Amino acid sequence: MTELRTWLDRHALALDEGDAAASQALLGQLGRSGVLRVGVPAAQGGAGGSLGDAVDAITEVARRSLTAAFVFWGQRAFIEYLLLSPNAGLRERALPGLLAGREAGATGLSNAMKFLSGLEQLNVRADGSGPWTLQGRVPWATNLGAGFRVALAVARDDGGPPLIAAVPQDRAGVTRSGDLDLIALRGSQTAALTLAHVGIDESDLIHPLAREFLPRARPAFLGLQCGLSLGLAQAALDAAREHLGPARAVLGAPLAEAESALSSHRAAVLDGLADGRFFGDAPALFRLRIALAQDVQAALQLELLASGGRAYHRDQPLGFARRWRESAFIPIVTPSLSQLQSELARAGA
Template identity: 85%
Template sequence: MNDTLDWLDGHALALDEGDVAAGQALLGRLGRSGLLRVGVPAAQGGTGGSLGDAVDAIAQVARHSLTAAFVCWGQRAFIEYLLQSPNAALRERALPGLLGGEEAGATGLSNAMKFLSGLEQLGVRAFGAGPWTLQGRVPWASNLGTRFCVALAVARDDGAPPFVVAVPADRAGVARSADLDLIALRGSQTAALTLADVPIDDADVIHPVAREFLPRARPAFLGLQCGLSIGLAEAALGAAREHLGPARAVLGTPLTDAEAALAAHRAELLQGLAEGRFLADAPALFRLRIALAQDVQQALQLELLASGGRAYHRDQPLGFARRWREAAFIPIVTPSLSQLQGELAKLAA
């Protein structure tokens, strides 16, 4: 584990800037560290523990590199889909490679989560009555390594309810674009996918009814995602505390308050996941995701103020500029803060 965290410290900037070798090595590193097995039952190849333990594992990675944590989140969310799938054969076939980091799992369900909230139509459609062929486009998917499998919610041309499928990269008709030209997290192997007459059958089905599966998967999808905010905020607050000197003692109280708020939000998240509360109370999880994103912004502001002008120098090894870019991703990762706020406003009305 420590070797992996040390490697992340040494490659955080390279991962953020899109170094190809670092990006290709990342998932294998995470797999060998055991991080992807946290919160997975031992009977399924994991090391046991809870979903909250997996959130903390992602937060631990995010303290060193948000790119790595984002990849870890995508992989771990895909693993969670299989753990919740009734398709035991798919789970038994795919889990070993995913847990070891030899195979990449791309969530691909950003469009689906927006569909669940009535914000978008599904971008991929299935033709036929089983087996099927898929047509459509996924404009953004991450963790698309050489060997990947992407989870998609798919509309059905026969009028049956949408379903959720797993599509491997080597299936005929799957085309991956070049990596998207992002301003940060460029080592996350994020690209667009086009599907042209891609054949699938029952063996590829994660769940036959998307509207049943997605609400059950959402607490894990969003809860694990909150680990990104927790870890990044912890890193920024730790740096602020480290650079806090007598000349900036005035920041002591705001820093303590920010640390307490972050700890409280983390505790509320882990308790809600442990109790299963977010299955019935999705708005509570939405509000926590928003609060944690605000914690990140406050933490980065405090790090900047505590570091002073040094934070603005490119030749200073503070990591602030990278964290500042990383923090810009937190409000827009699906579901974005504006989407969550809109959903809360709709529920309140």
């Protein structure tokens, strides 16, 4: 992990700005460091531990680069899908390359999570009753590096229940766009996918029943995602603490309060994943995601105030400008804060 920290500190800005060499090297760096194996059973090639340990690993990466943590999250979420899948053949074929960082796993399930909440229809459809032919478009998927597989929720035109499939990059009919022109996290290999007459069969299925699989996968999808906010907020609070001098001592109390809130929210995420409460109480996890997004905004504000005018200078090696750009992503990553708030309102009603 020490070597990975050093590499991330050196390349954080390059990853944010979309440097091609850093972007292409990132997944291999994550693989060689061993972090992709955290929370994966040893019997499956992992390092053991819990899903909470994986959240902490993503948090540690996010302290240094949200781009790297976002890619890490996508890869680790895809790995979790395979661990939850009844398709042992797919898991045995795909898991070694994913754990080593030789192959990329893209979640592609943002649309599916909105579908699960009744917010969207599925963007990909299947003709046939198995094998199937896929048609559709994925407007946003992350970690679309070389040799990727993308997890997709698929509606069936034969009237059967929606399914979850893992579609490889080299399958005929899969077209990747160029990287999306983002304002930050540009090295995350985020692009759109078009599927035209793409053939799949049962060997490609993560799960034949999307409505059964998605609620089981959602705690991991969202719980691992919490590591993005935890790491970014912690980095900003650490920077604020470092720059807190006598002239800004008035910030001491709010800084301590922000640190306490972040610690409390981290504990709540880890406890909920450990005891399984989020499987039966999704709103509790939604509220934590919202609270952590607020923690990020409070932390960045404190970092700005503690750093003063230096934070506004591009020639200062503070990292504040990068973290400020990164923080704009937290409220909109699927499910966005507005979607979570809508879900909570619906649950309350």
